[in-house]
Amino acid sequence: MENLKWYRNPEMIVALSALFIGLVTAFTSMYSAYVDREYARASVWPKVEIFRSFSGNSFSYRVTNSGTGPALIKYAKVQNGSDYIKSWTEISTFKNIRQSHIGSITLSPQSSSIPVSYEGENAGILAKTDKHISIELCYCSIYEECWVVDRRNQPENVEACTIDDEQRFLQ
Incomplete structure (x- = not known):
């Protein structure tokens, strides 16, 4: 063998x-x-954008989710100059405005929220105040991937949405 x-x-x-x-x-x-x-993950990817609208007698801020999935907004930071504010009415020119909550909402895909709007002859004053206003939102996808976006609309990845309570916008 x-x-x-x-x-x-x-x-x-x-x-x-x-x-x-x-x-x-x-x-x-x-x-x-x-x-x-x-x-x-890509099929439910949120993309939050913040922008201002001003024309004649109308002024507003709008937050839009132009992504494919819901955006879970965890916090909002709003500054007037170097001061963090808790509500829009802390800005002296933002009186008699319509406002809605933005600090912890869920934005569906292709939907918008208007956190503050004004119609009237003083809209130009609000537009001038706008150059001192900064807005930052932290939002997450349903898979807990999180981003921070400000008015430049260039989201940055973050591990988690954390904020000091003194900086948190309450509306």
Whole structure:
């Protein structure tokens, strides 16, 4: 009887082929699961934008989610110059305005919220005050990926939305 080397034995060749096919299948499955997770995250990706609107007798700020998934707004920071404010009425020119809550809402995809608006002859005064106002929002996706955005509308990734209570905008 002839002694075959272990790697020339037909049973060993079949076993090694099965092992190789199993490894390729495992790696293909892991890559496919990775792609599926990335696709799921991208399909619910929020993109929050902040902008001002001013024309004639109308002034407002608008927050829009132009992404594909809901934006869970965790906090808002609003500064007038170097002072953090808790509500719009702390700004002397922002009297007699309509306002809505922005600090902890959920914005659906392709929807907007108007945190402050004014219609009347003093809209120009509000527009002049606007150059001293800074707004920052921190928002997360449903997968708890979080971003901070300000009026430049260039979101920055953050680990989590954390804020000092003295800086938190309450409306």
